[in-house]
Structure formats: structure tokens, C-alpha cells
Amino acid sequence: MSNVVPIVDDVYWIGVNDRTTELFEAIWPLPDGVSYNSYLIDDDEVAVIDTVKETHIDSYLQNIKDTLGGRHPDYLIINHIEPDHSGAIKAFKEAFPEIQIVGNQKTMNLLEDFYEIEDNHVVVSDRDTIDLGEHQLNFHLTPMVHWPETMMTYEEKTGTLFSGDAFGGFGTLDGGIFDDEVNIKHYESEIRRYYSNIVGKYSPMVQKAISKLSDLEIEIIASTHGPVWRDNPERIISDYDRWSKQEKEKGVVMVYGSMYGNTQKIVEEIARNLATEGIKNIKVYNISKTHVSHIINDIWKYEGLILGSCTYNMGIFPKMDYLLRILENKNIRNHTLGIFGSYSWSGGAVSRLEEFADNLNYEPVNPTVEIKCSATEEDFADCAELAKNVAQQLKE
Missing domain, CATH: 3.40.50.360 (Flavodoxin domain)
Structure with a gap:
């Protein structure tokens, strides 16, 4: 299971690295590639949080099977339905037809429009909760960071925030998954390039999201791109706070x-x-x-x-x-x-x-x-x- 990395207390990274796509969104160069991060919580009931781009379906499904053995996931949480995170959903549902798909109402509308999936929906609103057993998930709607349906999922036991595209960045994860396993300076510019080009237009909504999440005890930030922040999650929150205020350095x-x-x-x-x-x-x-x-x-x-x-x-x-x-x-x-x-x-x-x-x-x-x-x-x-x-x- 070399492609599956334990994060904390039965929470796993099951993502993939994209080293072949040259242009993100067919616009932005990827000289160092990009990761599509997906996560799995193995509890009495199993939840998968976001999927990956359709180009990596086979390896992605294998990661899930390697993690669970013969078990099947119970829930698929969709924080963000942009196709680089939802492209594997149809194949996922074919592999696990009883899966319950969790998202807010705007997510479900887009799910039907993109993939014609109209069943097994679990519609959640702001601050709703799903109990997996030892782990409780609650949902925080963060619209326009950077699509109208975006939300974040907070796991209470471990203090893990599954943040969707927020707090992410360009660049593959080359062996190291966590901020304390990599030379984070290597990622700094690509994280800011991701913010300024993908998310920056919606900076006022980023400010609203940061304020909304301020009462959570965040121990880990697990976004859909880039490193998982377990050592110093405050750093990436601080960066996003400054960038979304458009604070500048001298130069x-x-x-x-x-x-x-x-x-x-x-x-x-x-x-x-x-x-x-x-x-x-x-x-x-x-x-x-x-x-x-x-x-x-x-x-x-x-x-x-x-x-x-x-x-x-x-x-x-x-x-x-x-x-x-x-x-x-x-x-x-x-x-x-x-x-x-x-x-x-x-x-x-x-x-x-x-x-x-x-x-x-x-x-x-x-x-x-x-x-x-x-x-x-x-x-x-x-x-x-x-x-x-x-x-x-x-x-x-």
C-alpha cells in the first residue's frame, strides 16, 4: 500500500500525483505537476472525501481497495465538484453502487448536470453532522472559494479540516505528503501561484471562510492539492489571510x-x-x-x-x-x-x-x-x- 499514507487515527491519504498534464484547467502551466488529494476515514462506517481526475481512476480505486480490503465505503463526501476532483465519481459509483453521496444542494445539482447521478444523495446544510462511529464529520459551506458549491468537512476527533481547494497549491507530492516531510520552501511559490491565479479573484469570500472557521480547533489541514499541513497548519491559514487581504511585500x-x-x-x-x-x-x-x-x-x-x-x-x-x-x-x-x-x-x-x-x-x-x-x-x-x-x- 505504498500509495496510501496514514495521516492520523484511521484517516488516510489515498490521492494520486499527476506528472503528465502540462496545463491546469488548460491554462496554467504545471512544470512540477500537481497532486489530486483524496482521503479515507476507516471507522464503523467508511467515508471517502473527494475523488480524483478521471485520468487516474484505476490507481485511485486500487488505493481504496488496498486500504479497505473487502469492505466498501459508505459515504462519498463531495467538498468540490470541479472535474479534477470529481472525474472519478462515475467509476467510483460503479465500483461501489450502494455509496451514499454527500454534498450540499448546489453540489447535487451540478452532480446531476455533470454525471447524471440522481440517486443516493445525502443533502447537507451548514453545520450538519454525520457520525461514522469514532469520527464525527461536520460540514461548513464556503461558497465561491472558488465555486458556488464549495464546502469544507471538519473531523472533530482529530481536528482535521478537509478544505477542498482552499489552502492547496501546485506541485506533485514527491514522496513526502506532510509539511514536515518536505522542504516547504520548494512549494511556497507554487502555492501562491495557485492562490493568485485560481482562487485570488474570490479573495473576499476567502476572508469570509477564514472568519467562519475561526472557532474550529484545526490540527491538520488536508486540501485537495499540495501538502497536508499537520505540523504548522497556522502557516497556510496565515498565508491565505494575507493574500486574500492583498497585503504586499516591498518590491x-x-x-x-x-x-x-x-x-x-x-x-x-x-x-x-x-x-x-x-x-x-x-x-x-x-x-x-x-x-x-x-x-x-x-x-x-x-x-x-x-x-x-x-x-x-x-x-x-x-x-x-x-x-x-x-x-x-x-x-x-x-x-x-x-x-x-x-x-x-x-x-x-x-x-x-x-x-x-x-x-x-x-x-x-x-x-x-x-x-x-x-x-x-x-x-x-x-x-x-x-x-x-x-x-x-x-x-x-
């Missing part, structure tokens, strides 16, 4: 689009002047080379944000426009914002950046730098002033 992210290098010269000038002003955390991204998910990750982390683009067909560089649209959708907040751009025979880039600032109620730091064709000494002086003013606001 600047610069993102630019440049076709022929003239806009990049502005970037180099601003970055150098930021450094001479004492800013040590400076991240510079060419929008044409780096996937937006990595850029968004650092934008969520650092307070300073400087965006620049060449003009393209009387508008902004298309890949920069894509980033702006995602940031607008996520309602990105709490930044010191600077903008710059370039044009040759027609403007357009800077006006789109100014529109972005207006849409999110930012007041860009002066000056806005806009060059024609190639930067002059006067333009470089404006770059230095912009860097100085951004640095000053960060220091304040």
Missing part, C-alpha cells in the same frame, strides 16, 4: 512588451534607477517570454507594479492586453502603479494602460513616460524620476 514587478527593443531600453533605465533608490526586490518580465501565471504570482506578492508596452496596430501589445484583462478580472489591488509606453506613427499603448488604471481606481505615479520611436535623454530623465517616485511611495 517592484516590471512587466513590458517590446517588439524591437526600444521599449526594453526604458525598462532597463527604470530598473537601474529603482536599484539606486534602494529597492532590492525587483522582478522584470518580458510578457512575450513568461507565462502570465508566473507574472501574476509576483504581482500578488509585491507592492510596486510598473507596466509598459509598445504600441501595436494603434493599440497595446496583444500579450500585454491579455495580462491587463486578467488583472482587471481578478480585481488586483494595493499597488503603487507606474506606467510607460512607446509608439512610432500612432499611439495607443499608454491610453490602454491609463484605462486599466482607471478601471481599478489607481492613480498612477508621475510621470507617465511615453516615448516616440527611441528614447531621448529627456525620456531617460523621466524614467529616473518615475523610479524615484515609485521608490519613495514604497518607502512610505
Whole structure:
């Protein structure tokens, strides 16, 4: 049973690692893969909490059979019905046809829509309880973290919170399952990249969920992706609290689009002047080379944000426009914002950046730098002033 890991008191990790999928949700790169975590509680009655993606059905069902021998699970708890956690449900029900499927009413509606499963439903409401024997499960509805049906399951005896997608992250579990078994610094950036790209849009609902769960004595956090937090669950709760408040660290992210290098010269000038002003955390991204998910990750982390683009067909560089649209959708907040751009025979880039600032109620730091064709000494002086003013606001 090498693929089954005991967590505590008859609670087991029965998840799988996905080392082949290249894009999560067909959008976000998975350079280090991802885990789909499922859990089993072996008691007088047996409960399985969430399933896995349909690509891993065989190994997943084998994990359950290895754990239970000839017994069958009694309940399948669905905290989150997104297909990376529910894809195995139909095969699960075929293997265990008497299973009782537990979820809230919104879950059941989606269960029917996705999988046409209309029987054996156990509909639960907020704070309802199921008694397995030694273990009692109670349910906490946390809508829009990050789907409308999401909920969390709390096991009272062990203080384990099965949290669905909340408190999770990208990256496979390479032997170690628990936060105290792995180098957690290896996972830090991928956990934040997961939050900022998948959950971040719903930060106000994350705050509501954290507040709602504050009266629980949480000893272990078992999410559907990433490590199980048994040594220091307070750490991941604290991280989610900060990220959902959009609290930032001191530093600047610069993102630019440049076709022929003239806009990049502005970037180099601003970055150098930021450094001479004492800013040590400076991240510079060419929008044409780096996937937006990595850029968004650092934008969520650092307070300073400087965006620049060449003009393209009387508008902004298309890949920069894509980033702006995602940031607008996520309602990105709490930044010191600077903008710059370039044009040759027609403007357009800077006006789109100014529109972005207006849409999110930012007041860009002066000056806005806009060059024609190639930067002059006067333009470089404006770059230095912009860097100085951004640095000053960060220091304040």
C-alpha cells in the first residue's frame, strides 16, 4: 500500500500525483505537476472525501481497495465538484453502487448536470453532522472559494479540516505528503501561484471562510492539492489571510512588451534607477517570454507594479492586453502603479494602460513616460524620476 499514507487515527491519504498534464484547467502551466488529494476515514462506517481526475481512476480505486480490503465505503463526501476532483465519481459509483453521496444542494445539482447521478444523495446544510462511529464529520459551506458549491468537512476527533481547494497549491507530492516531510520552501511559490491565479479573484469570500472557521480547533489541514499541513497548519491559514487581504511585500514587478527593443531600453533605465533608490526586490518580465501565471504570482506578492508596452496596430501589445484583462478580472489591488509606453506613427499603448488604471481606481505615479520611436535623454530623465517616485511611495 505504498500509495496510501496514514495521516492520523484511521484517516488516510489515498490521492494520486499527476506528472503528465502540462496545463491546469488548460491554462496554467504545471512544470512540477500537481497532486489530486483524496482521503479515507476507516471507522464503523467508511467515508471517502473527494475523488480524483478521471485520468487516474484505476490507481485511485486500487488505493481504496488496498486500504479497505473487502469492505466498501459508505459515504462519498463531495467538498468540490470541479472535474479534477470529481472525474472519478462515475467509476467510483460503479465500483461501489450502494455509496451514499454527500454534498450540499448546489453540489447535487451540478452532480446531476455533470454525471447524471440522481440517486443516493445525502443533502447537507451548514453545520450538519454525520457520525461514522469514532469520527464525527461536520460540514461548513464556503461558497465561491472558488465555486458556488464549495464546502469544507471538519473531523472533530482529530481536528482535521478537509478544505477542498482552499489552502492547496501546485506541485506533485514527491514522496513526502506532510509539511514536515518536505522542504516547504520548494512549494511556497507554487502555492501562491495557485492562490493568485485560481482562487485570488474570490479573495473576499476567502476572508469570509477564514472568519467562519475561526472557532474550529484545526490540527491538520488536508486540501485537495499540495501538502497536508499537520505540523504548522497556522502557516497556510496565515498565508491565505494575507493574500486574500492583498497585503504586499516591498518590491517592484516590471512587466513590458517590446517588439524591437526600444521599449526594453526604458525598462532597463527604470530598473537601474529603482536599484539606486534602494529597492532590492525587483522582478522584470518580458510578457512575450513568461507565462502570465508566473507574472501574476509576483504581482500578488509585491507592492510596486510598473507596466509598459509598445504600441501595436494603434493599440497595446496583444500579450500585454491579455495580462491587463486578467488583472482587471481578478480585481488586483494595493499597488503603487507606474506606467510607460512607446509608439512610432500612432499611439495607443499608454491610453490602454491609463484605462486599466482607471478601471481599478489607481492613480498612477508621475510621470507617465511615453516615448516616440527611441528614447531621448529627456525620456531617460523621466524614467529616473518615475523610479524615484515609485521608490519613495514604497518607502512610505
